[in-house]
Amino acid sequence: MDKYIWLIPILPLAGFIINGIGRNTLSKAVVGFIGSLMVLISFGISVAVFFQVKAAGSEFHGFNVSLFNWFSAGSVKISFSFLIDQLSAIMLLIITGVGFLIHLYSVGYMKDDAGFAKFFAYLNLFIFFMLLLVMGSNYLIMFIGWEGVGLCSYLLIGFWYTNPDYADAAKKAFIMNRIGDLGFIIAIFLIMVVFGSANFADVFKLASTKDFASAPFTLITILLFVGAVGKSAQLPLFTWLPDAMAGPTPVSALIHAATMVTAGVYMIARSNILFTLAPVTMHIVAVVGLTTAVIAALIALTQTDIKKVLAYSTVSQLGYMFLGLGVGAYTGAFFHVLTHAFFKALLFLGAGSVIHAMSNEQDMRNMGGLKGKLKITFITMLIGTLAISGIPPFAGFFSKDEILAHTFMHSTPMYVIGVITAMFTAFYMFRMLFLTFYGKFRGTHEQEHHLHESPPSMTIPLVVLAILSIVGGFIGRPESLGGHHWLEHFLAPVFAKSAPLLVTPELSNSTEITLMCISVGAAVLAILYAYFKYIKNAHVPVTDTEERPALVDISYHKFYIDELYDTIIRKPLDALSVFFYKVIDKMGIDGIVNGLGRGTVDASKGLRLLQTGNVGFYIFMMVVGIISILMYILFKA
């Protein structure tokens, strides 16, 4: 099997090249077929790889597929090789599986767009880089993928680049990611200096030995975490993700919900031993994750753009994942990555279906009553909403409760905040659902006339993802609910080195069930509140010109974080740039360069007066010169 593993990333790359070159000649049907087929074949191989890994048992620590030696400098040898273990096998399934569904969806969603082929080329390129990211067997290959997905994210956010706002959103995403990438690359250098290798296997083996007990784990992991903060949109670098909604909706579903933004979680789960050895960083990760979860949830409470609600909910859920990582629930965090990929992709695609039906309307204040017209979209989105709200037996319930249970063991105040955030989540998700699908239609007459269910290529992915959102959670059913947590046993080899170092008190089944009841009860309360507010009282958020209560206003304006960054970072930087341009560049550097030029011209003007142009004089001077040279030679001796 490992002979064919290189095909998994190569096929989407081939799709990118074919669609990229033939973007003006191939028909839309061919482009969509090639783009989707490449990812589907990759998915097929990934399934085979997954079953092979599964069959290998719990003693299996992954195999290396070495393709070629990339470069060697001094004692450092970097080979271009892939690592296939339990963690990357599941990631492969998520990326190619959800990726394929989203490709299929895009065939319908983008069918009227002029840049259809370009879109599929970019999507395929993204899949290629994302696969590289998760398959790489050392930090450098991971970094190639890491940068590549950032590039594709930029290209796809700015897909409709003729709109300056969208182009700005793309730039913002790219620049914020770069800040994180800087941390990541320094961390890689540090790892190579300390351990003499960037290979996962070598680094992790060395890290747990006594020789490296004094290695700067805290510094390395904080820098790695900075990278994750940028890519996974955590505080303080999260503002790019809501703006990234400028891209087409399938992009939001694939890149900004299911795969790319979870790269940070994957990276930390991959480096789990390094983080386990740095308790300080673990604490920071947990606090940052929790803070992000709360703040993003608070912002999502009042947003009126359907995609913005989902974007902030993504940030909030990512915060949960980091909370899970921070409290040592690596399996739980990764479990949440998996279930989140299902239900958040589903929600985004559902939102895309709504937007499609509403002729590109995204404001929920102009929606309402779509339940009857968009039956499949409504039912699938209801499932997704229940899943994200943590209602059993949907997928989100299991993963979120695993994280919350670990948080409870770690610290009770954090658990309380986590449950409150879960309550907010349930509220704003049902608020979105009620505003969109219930009540009276609030849009224009023309939009109402145009309302229609999306074509099958868009509804099939919705249905598949909805089924996964229902059953996906059962792979991690805890023992307290009669399961045996298959995922935990499956992933155990990946986290084997960290497990003995993480002393967590065992939680009795009854406590666990109590905790579950608390969070489910909180979610149900929030849903009821949303029901009374938005269905019984038919409340609709006020228009932008009307006054809002102060707290709502702060939330609606995203805590003014963008404005804050503008004031403390962008404006001083702009002022500094203007200073450098006007004083240093214009006066200093230009002054020196132009001064040199002008000085030469002036000096030459003086010197050329020595020339008379009189030929007789020149000849005379020549003779005088020859005579003086002769005289010199003659009298020198």
Added chain:
Amino acid sequence: METLTKTIQGVPLNHYILLCSIIFSIGVIGVLIRRNAIVIFMSVELMLNSVNLLLTAFSVYRGDATGQVFVFFVMALAAAEVAVGLAIIVMIYRNTNSVDINVLNRLKW
């Protein structure tokens, strides 16, 4: 050949040197004081030929043919120089209707 050598050697070497110096000086002065380009040219030829004469005289006195070979080179070079130089002068005359070198003071800059 022997008699020719004898005849040349009949005149003391000093006289040759004096004669050549005088011709050479005439050439130099001609170049310096005349304004007619053709006369300057002729003066240059005078200088070249005075040197030729001196080289042959030395060659004969020392019984060494190298000097005479050298003279042939100088003559070939002088012929080439005359060809180019006269062509330039012809062009100058066509452009300015004059061969006065003071007319050419626009050569500066």
